[in-house]
Amino acid sequence: KKNFLVIGLGRFGSNVARVFYENGHDILAIDNSMEVVQSIIDSKTINDAVQLDATDSNSLKKLEVEKFEAVIVAIGSSIEDSVLTTANLRELGVKKIIAKASTEMHGKILEKLGVEKIVYPEAEMGRSLAKQILGLNTLDEFALNENVSIAEVALPKEFHGKTLSETNIRLTYNLNILAIRRSGGDFSLTVTPQTSLQPDDYLLVIGNHENIERFQHLRE
Amino acid sequence: KKNFLVIGLGRFGSNVARVFYENGHDILAIDNSMEVVQSIIDSKTINDAVQLDATDSNSLKKLEVEKFEAVIVAIGSSIEDSVLTTANLRELGVKKIIAKASTEMHGKILEKLGVEKIVYPEAEMGRSLAKQILGLNTLDEFALNENVSIAEVALPKEFHGKTLSETNIRLTYNLNILAIRRSGGDFSLTVTPQTSLQPDDYLLVIGNHENIERFQHLRE
Ligand SMILES: Nc1ncnc2c1ncn2[C@@H]1O[C@H](COP(=O)(O)OP(=O)(O)OP(=O)(O)O)[C@@H](O)[C@H]1O
Ligand SMILES: Nc1ncnc2c1ncn2[C@@H]1O[C@H](COP(=O)(O)OP(=O)(O)OP(=O)(O)O)[C@@H](O)[C@H]1O
Known part of the structure; x- marks a missing residue:
């Protein structure tokens, strides 16, 4: 108290x-x-x-x-x-x-x-109302513990058009991809190595906070 | 535009x-x-x-x-x-x-x-500032798609002191437990059937929106 x-x-x-x-x-x-x-x-x-x-x-x-x-x-x-x-x-x-x-x-x-x-x-x-109206409210980052977070990350340009296995995200960044949000808004849980990634995709990833940051900086 | x-x-x-x-x-x-x-x-x-x-x-x-x-x-x-x-x-x-x-x-x-x-x-x-200060900001429910959500749910009383397998949450409610947040704030990803659940635990669950709601109503 x-x-x-x-x-x-x-x-x-x-x-x-x-x-x-x-x-x-x-x-x-x-x-x-x-x-x-x-x-x-x-x-x-x-x-x-x-x-x-x-x-x-x-x-x-x-x-x-x-x-x-x-x-x-x-x-x-x-x-x-x-x-x-x-x-x-x-x-x-x-x-x-x-x-x-x-x-x-x-x-x-x-x-x-x-x-x-x-x-x-x-x-x-x-700012928050305008984002809500535009449908831009994303999970951003939700910390599960001091090390692990779930985050929603816009697909970096260099991966547009590649399949998930071609991007090698899992090995390169040590991130698991839980789901993909296609433009249009809904997340799909069907994620396989053959899934093809598009511009405007958002990836729901889980992993270490530093790795998520590194991955997010690919966009800039 | x-x-x-x-x-x-x-x-x-x-x-x-x-x-x-x-x-x-x-x-x-x-x-x-x-x-x-x-x-x-x-x-x-x-x-x-x-x-x-x-x-x-x-x-x-x-x-x-x-x-x-x-x-x-x-x-x-x-x-x-x-x-x-x-x-x-x-x-x-x-x-x-x-x-x-x-x-x-x-x-x-x-x-x-x-x-x-x-x-x-x-x-x-x-209201939101006071909750932040009290550490009460939880994920609530984050919709992955029209059917599936991730949500943070306070542990219903009837499960206090039980092991995860004893509660049978997975089969009864069709929910997967991704992590448990112990009082003190951090989520633990080490969740096994033997994990013992305590009062003040918060469960990070994934599943169908209706099932999450049903599970949340156990608290009331
Ligand atoms: N009839 C009106 N037509 C157009 N603009 C108006 C009118 N009445 C007030 N405004 C403008 O609306 C703006 C916001 O109003 P006001 O400052 O009264 O509200 P506020 O709630 O204190 O604003 P905020 O909290 O957003 O800073 C002001 O810049 C004011 O000039
Ligand atoms: N010196 C002071 N000591 C104690 N209270 C004060 C003092 N000055 C202002 N207050 C009180 O602070 C309260 C909030 O201030 P004020 O209404 O100016 O801010 P506000 O930003 O418009 O409020 P809000 O947006 O939260 O409604 C008022 O009820 C006012 O009486």
Whole structure:
């Protein structure tokens, strides 16, 4: 059971807080608007919310912020408040800060302040939606363990038109081919040494992470 | 090569537009702020942007909006403008509208207007970040083809403490077990009939989509 601190209870922050709570962790939620704090208390979606201005380092200090597993700074529209809050947290010894940024410049400043991970919700969701619409969401790489991954890799040009055995992928790259996705979208599990590979094919491979990377770089 | 219309070029909309353009499709981008339109033209990240108030159905009509593959309404902070724009598009015969909503109520109204898909970028990213921090991001289900999927399934209670052969999963559910993720996070590919299954194990299975669903329902 971990404890987390979330500062800023807009749509992003309140959802971060709620998922922590739903999964059995302790969460302290802070916002400087009494109205926001009251409404999240009334919703009963988390256990504890407190009104506080996080740019006020004295109030922040009283919360022993360095004791939290991680602190999430979810203040969006005021870059100043987000940056001041982050600076306060670093000053108070918080090691793990995750923050959302409203612009690239905002993100660069947070990076300089030692924020471990920066999230751009609107930009990232925009890119992900467009890819979904285009049918471009692929497995990319899914790590089975520290060494072995399953990945979907676009067929390198040099293998267009060859049969699987002609490519010698298995021996050269130590990768097993689990399935082939033809353009049109569906994976076929019928993969034999005679299978002929086409441009626009995607290969579902399993193997060591380094070998997958090496294979992926053939495209560039 | 498809053509898309994106209305509203904030962080979300401009990123949707950019990904379409990067992938070789045509994109018409609209915003009612000249400054925003000029800046996206200067950035050269898309081919065509025009200043226009999308709540003005006459201007919208001139664009022959019903000819686009899909229209993305990316107006966030003005619920009124987002809803009026969407109503205009439906009136002009647009079939496929995807819109972002700033609140649940905003989303409900868009649904009633026949929007095909509604996105809540801040809320969805907040949930996804919290899950990432908790190490809860799993493969869920990845469809290899119309019938066969790879999925990660939490071990049903009734199999706790049994060996793999005792569970008879392969014969009962027609699923192959590719790997087991022990609590702690890493998948082990060493799976034999003698492997003993524990609470908190996640099984990486491959099989028919219906069988995976049946197996997943054992947990509930
Ligand atoms: N100095 C501060 N201390 C504590 N909370 C703050 C401070 N400044 C802003 N907040 C709170 O942070 C929350 C989120 O900030 P804001 O609404 O500006 O960002 P947002 O990016 O629009 O939010 P979201 O997109 O997550 O809905 C607000 O509820 C606001 O009251
Ligand atoms: N009626 C309208 N017609 C065309 N564009 C509009 C209209 N109303 C707003 N916009 C544009 O939509 C864009 C996005 O809207 P806004 O900034 O309000 O939403 P947002 O949710 O904060 O954006 P994001 O989170 O994507 O950055 C703005 O650039 C704005 O100029």
